[in-house]
Amino acid sequence: xxxxxxxxxxxxxxxxxxxxxxxxxxxxxxxxxxxxxxxxxxxxxxxxxxxxxxxxxxxxxxxxxxxxxxxxxxxxxxxxxxxxxxxxxxxxxxxxxxxxxxxxxxxxxxxxxxxxxxxxxxxxxxxxxxxxxxxxxxxxxxxxxxxxxxxxxxxxxxxxxxxxxxxxxxxxxxxxxxxxxxxxxxxxxxxxxxxxxxxxxxxxxxxxxxxxxxxxxxxxxxxxxxxxxxxxxxxxxxxxxxxxxxxxxxxxxx
Amino acid sequence: xxxxxxxxxxxxxxxxxxxxxxxxxxxxxxxxxxxxxxxxxxxxxxxxxxxxxxxxxxxxxxxxxxxxxxxxxxxxxxxxxxxxxxxxxxxxxxxxxxxxxxxxxxxxxxxxxxxxxxxxxxxxxxxxxxxxxxxxxxxxxxxxxxxxxxxxxxxxxxxxxxxxxxxxxxx
Numbered sequence: 001x002x003x004x005x006x007x008x009x010x011x012x013x014x015x016x017x018x019x020x021x022x023x024x025x026x027x028x029x030x031x032x033x034x035x036x037x038x039x040x041x042x043x044x045x046x047x048x049x050x051x052x053x054x055x056x057x058x059x060x061x062x063x064x065x066x067x068x069x070x071x072x073x074x075x076x077x078x079x080x081x082x083x084x085x086x087x088x089x090x091x092x093x094x095x096x097x098x099x100x101x102x103x104x105x106x107x108x109x110x111x112x113x114x115x116x117x118x119x120x121x122x123x124x125x126x127x128x129x130x131x132x133x134x135x136x137x138x139x140x141x142x143x144x145x146x147x148x149x150x151x152x153x154x155x156x157x158x159x160x161x162x163x164x165x166x167x168x169x170x171x172x173x174x175x176x177x178x179x180x181x182x183x184x185x186x187x188x189x190x191x192x193x194x195x196x197x198x199x200x201x202x203x204x205x206x207x208x209x210x211x212x213x214x215x216x217x218x219x220x221x222x223x224x225x226x227x228x229x230x231x232x233x234x235x236x237x238x239x240x241x242x243x244x245x246x247x248x249x250x251x252x253x254x
Numbered sequence: 255x256x257x258x259x260x261x262x263x264x265x266x267x268x269x270x271x272x273x274x275x276x277x278x279x280x281x282x283x284x285x286x287x288x289x290x291x292x293x294x295x296x297x298x299x300x301x302x303x304x305x306x307x308x309x310x311x312x313x314x315x316x317x318x319x320x321x322x323x324x325x326x327x328x329x330x331x332x333x334x335x336x337x338x339x340x341x342x343x344x345x346x347x348x349x350x351x352x353x354x355x356x357x358x359x360x361x362x363x364x365x366x367x368x369x370x371x372x373x374x375x376x377x378x379x380x381x382x383x384x385x386x387x388x389x390x391x392x393x394x395x396x397x398x399x400x401x402x403x404x405x406x407x408x409x410x411x412x413x414x415x416x417x418x419x420x421x422x423x424x425x
Contacts, residue, residue, distance in 0.1 A: 035399035042401040049313025126343035130313055133425045141400055
């Protein structure tokens with residue numbers, strides 16, 4: 001069953017991108033300015049593209065009969081089959097909260113995709129080569145805002161700091177090793193999440209320092225289990241909204 | 255060498271395929287963009303046809319689907335069977351955009367991607383990238399929004415002629 005680890009590893013990457021894209025889509029018409037509606041929509045669009053490629057690849061490796069394609073995997077799996085971290089499924093908070101989440105997540109994705117450039121799964125390496133440039137742009141965008149808000153007014157500074165505190169319990173899961181990643185890393189296909197943590201922390205830490213913000217204290221609890229299909233309560237609601245159309249009208253096209 | 259009728263047909267179809275317009279920026283073709291990596295003769299379902307290899311620009315670019323459809327339609331118009339293959343590696347870069355494509359973009363009012371350095375003296379500053387206004391040619395421009403109307407564009411404004419314009423992002 002070694003191939004199942006390969007599938008689960010790809011699903012983890014694809015589901016992170018897909019679910020965060022769904023959350024970012026929720027910002028449209030709610031961002032503080034129209035440029036930011038466009039920006040968050042565009043970031044989500046890049047992530048949807050990555051998710052499509054990653055889920056397609058997961059379906060190929062799984063080689064079920066019949067093969068599950070990107071739509072089957074995105075729309076017809078239940079909550080316990082999703083392999084994303086809990087960070088990305090959390091509901092949208094205020095704008096500073098979102099920038100805190102985007103900074104952590106894009107910094108993680110930058111290190112991740114850079115490490116996957118040499119993946120023994122050539123399709124995964126090719127997806128990473130395309131995605132790495134996109135997520136660098138996302139990280140840069142989040143950085144600009146964290147600097148602006150952190151080094152802004154007392155109010156913006158305070159709310160940016162609160163955003164960082166709010167997402168902090170969900171950050172550790174990005175660097176948590178799991179069976180599929182251990183297998184993938186042994187095979188030269190994937191990367192062990194814990195090996196990225198130092199670089200991600202350094203990259204975020206640098207931004208926080210320039211923004212006159214402080215890295216929050218270690219949280220008293222932290223989220224875990226997403227890679228094994230354990231999600232927070234909000235995940236069911238998110239999937240109900242995301243999958244409703246595809247499930248109510250199977251095979252619908254327009 | 256004498257060309258058979260079939261050769262001319264294939265060449266006409268290839269020309270039509272390379273001439274498919276970008277659905278978002280109709281002044282340039284997908285060939286100008288560098289999206290078409292290869293057009294070769296191939297057996298398509300037992301009939302002589304063309305295999306077209308394309309490389310997507312952005313992972314989530316919604317125009318890719320339209321480009322692929324455009325290729326199929328162009329081939330169909332010429333009665334040539336076509337096989338469209340997507341190749342991810344090497345990843346697409348704006349360096350693949352043709353000189354002609356860049357000129358067309360500029361004329362259309364979009365600043366082309368700037369791998370290139372400025373051609374004359376520029377103000378000394380921290381910003382290394384010079385984006386020239388497609389309207390008046392001034393180098394004195396600023397970024398308004400990093401994400402524009404499509405995945406591939408950012409929004410800028412010229413400090414000299416005061417016109418806003420799209421910039422094709424360099425990746």
